[in-house]
Amino acid sequence: MDIQELRAGIDAVDNQIRDLFTQRMDLSSQIADYKRSNKLPILDRTREREILARLTADQDPDLANYTRMLFKTLFDMSRAYQSARMGESQQLEEQIKSALEASxxxxxxxxxxxxxxxxxxxxxxxxxxxxxxxxxxxxxxxxxxxxxxxxxxxxxxxxxxxxxxxxxxxxxxxxxxxxxxxxxxxxxxxxNHSLVVKPGTTDGDIREIFSHEQAIGQCSEFLKKYPNAKVTICENTAMAAKHVAQSDRSDVAAICSAECSELYGLKQLHRDIQNSDNxxxxxxxxxxxLQILEGVNKVSILFRVPHRPGSLYEVLSTFATVGVNVSKLESRPIPGHDFDFLFYADVDADCREEQTVKMLCDLTRCTEEMTFLGAYSEA
Ligand SMILES: C=C(O[C@@H]1C=C(C(=O)O)C=C[C@H]1O)C(=O)O
Missing domain, CATH: 3.40.190.10 (Periplasmic binding protein-like II)
Structure with a gap:
């Protein structure tokens, strides 16, 4: 067969793909209406996995990879279409506008x-x-x-x-x-943390030190001076202080604030024991x-992006396009989902500006899930 004939074949197939794609997107849009009425989330990963498994079950393994790639892209587009249909971005815009008026x-x-x-x-x-x-x-x-x-x-x-x-x-x-x-x-x-004890307890007596794990981590250098003391994690530094104050033992200490030491009648044996003054x-x-108070200059969001090259880049470039600095980006595993991560971002942006609201709306389109966590200022 010569190339002209082969290309005519491709054109014919493309026409069918285009028509079937239109049909698929139309069905997806109807599903969006159903999901909106029944308050269901757009993403259904189980359904997507089932489709991939069914379509690739009896395919040549080499081709199966391409089929997976093609259908993952189709799912992304189908979800983006549903989210536009459900007006997620429009809802966010309205929510921000009414909070700006009512807060x-x-x-x-x-x-x-x-x-x-x-x-x-x-x-x-x-x-x-x-x-x-x-x-x-x-x-x-x-x-x-x-x-x-x-x-x-x-x-x-x-x-x-x-x-x-x-x-x-x-x-x-x-x-x-x-x-x-x-x-x-x-x-x-x-x-500033202090090592606090009951009046009468001295350094040589200490066999157990109580505090919150963050405070223990922040004082790790200081704690090396007590190699024989057991370090016990508490829910909170104040609970640790209360525990020491109420204990019958005279060999216990807590790491907490100076205020806390005073409140529970304890003595500060050592002050400023954190690894750094900063x-x-x-x-x-x-x-x-949602309340948007005066002077807001930060926005926090939580989002999830699909597992494909460039998906996180797309989010970051949305920030870059409007010249917004990302002051924090944190990822957390999603419980029950192997190797699926959620991202939390703090950005320096003013939610009262039209371009910030537009940026947030754009983010709802390039993420699988996006939650607006608020607009605020930091003291
Ligand atoms: C269309 C649906 O919504 C999403 C898109 C899917 C698709 O395009 O096939 C499948 C599952 C969902 O993540 C659906 O729930 O069926």
Whole structure:
């Protein structure tokens, strides 16, 4: 057969592919309508896997790889079509616009704020800096804080998100996907830790040291001076201090703040024991509904991109196109999904600007999943 005939064959096949593609996209769009009415997510990975398995089952293995590539691209396009149909980006735009009109200018003061731990926790110190006269409710866990805000029990919640020496508080990042809340403010707190004991306990007595794992990590150099002491992780530094204060033992110590030491009647045996003086923890203040307060200059999002070359690049280039700096990019594995990751990004952008809203809408189109976590300023 000569090349002209072969190409005529390809043209005929292409016409069929084009018509079948149109038909497929039309069906996909109808599925989008069904999903919208039934509140179902766009992505159905199980269904996609089933399609790939069925189509490649009796194919030559070499060709099966190409079939997989072709259909993964078709799925991407089909989901993008569904998301445009469902108006995800339009919903986001409207949500931001109505929050800009309805939000208070500043954080209201006579409110209830959920903090993890007990009196004296660093979260409470962060809370005191943000709210002059808030009622604080202490929760057992970070998840408890997220739940208290989600259920409306508390107006706001404070959660630690990262430390510049020890890194991210992974549990809090994981909560952002599990619970629905928005970041409305963030605050950077300088952290100075002390080794505290009950009055009378001396360095030579110490056999066990209690603290939160972040504080233990931040004081790892100092802890080398106590090779014989067991290090025990607690939920919170304030809980560690309370535990030491209430213990009958005189061979225990805690790592916590100076404020906490005073609160529980303990003695600071050593101050400023963190590995570096440049030790900061960022806390986020969360609310159930989106609130965009005055002076916002940061935006946080959570997203997932498909497993194909260039998909993360596409997201990053969306930021680059509008000249937006990415101040943090974190990835977290998705529980139950092998080697599937979620990305969390903090970007320096002003949500009151049209181009930021447009950028966020563009992101809903080039990601498989994208959640707007809030627009806020950092103190
Ligand atoms: C069309 C659907 O939505 C998505 C797209 C799919 C496709 O194009 O075949 C399959 C699964 C979903 O991720 C569907 O749920 O069937």
């Amino acid at each position: 208070p200018r500043k954080l209201p003061q006579n409110v209830t704020v959920a903090c993890q731990g007990v009196e004296g926790a660093y979260s409470q110190i962060a809370c005191d800096k943000l709210f002059a006269s808030a009622g604080v409710m202490f929760m057992d866990s970070f998840e408890g804080v997220a739940r208290a805000v989600g259920s409306g029990l508390c107006d706001y919640g404070i959660l630690p998100i990262e430390n510049n020496l020890y890194g991210s508080v992974n549990e809090v990042y994981d909560l952002m996907r599990k619970h629905s809340f928005y970041i409305v403010r963030s605050i950077k707190l300088r952290i 030790n900061y923890t960022r806390f986020i203040c969360i609310a159930k509904d």
